[in-house]
Amino acid sequence: MQRHIRVTVNGTTYERDVEPRLTLADFLRHELGLGGTHVGCEHGICGACTIQLDGRTARSCLTLAAQVDGADIKTVEGLREPETGQLHPIQQAFIEAHGLQCGFCTPGFMMTTLELLRDNPSPTDEEIQHTLSGNLCRCTGYQNIIAAVRLAAKRLQAGGGDT
Ligand code: FES
Ligand code: FES
Structure with missing residues (x-):
């Protein structure tokens, strides 16, 4: 039913x-x-x-x-700003740091990153790796994803958007 x-x-x-x-x-x-x-x-x-x-x-x-x-x-x-359609700083950071290739895994990584940076706005690389360890990517080798999260953290701390 x-x-x-x-x-x-x-x-x-x-x-x-x-x-x-x-x-x-x-x-x-x-x-x-x-x-x-x-x-x-x-x-x-x-x-x-x-x-x-x-x-x-x-x-x-x-x-x-x-x-x-x-x-x-x-x-x-x-994630996008509803009024302007502007990308969220996390989305922008994934683009700029080449944190995606095929993009299949990317939405999941971004939503996990959103929670990480809300709970811990300035994570260490180890903390980023630990939090993202439940998301799999077959393309990037993960290094650029970690760089993207670092960049997003920097932007958000500078006041570039909400988590
Ligand atoms: S599709 Fe849900 S965890 Fe893989
Ligand atoms: S970018 Fe292809 S699976 Fe992650």
Whole structure:
């Protein structure tokens, strides 16, 4: 039997009837058309599907849409400045530091970085590595991702945006 849910995603509230087994990742991608949340392993390993659920990172492939009734969700699409469309400092830093190649892993890394820099605005390289260790990238070798996080931290500390 379908469940009725009401969720806020990137500041917009949606109400839908969902199948009990529909994952949050599929809900975001197929019901709401928010394809920025990527689905890789579908069992919690790769981190490509990472979103923020009530302010904390969560694997949307391991979360059911029916579980998030009443929740406040942020996806990678919510990083841009809504009024101007300006990229978030984290997005800008990933571009400038060449923190992506194919981009499949990138939304997950950015959402994890968002939480990291909110909790710890000036992380050491070790802390960055530790926090990002739950996100897998097959292209970059990780060094440029770490450089991107360092750059984003610097920009945000200089007052370049919200986490
Ligand atoms: S698709 Fe969710 S962790 Fe890999
Ligand atoms: S940039 Fe290709 S998987 Fe990370």
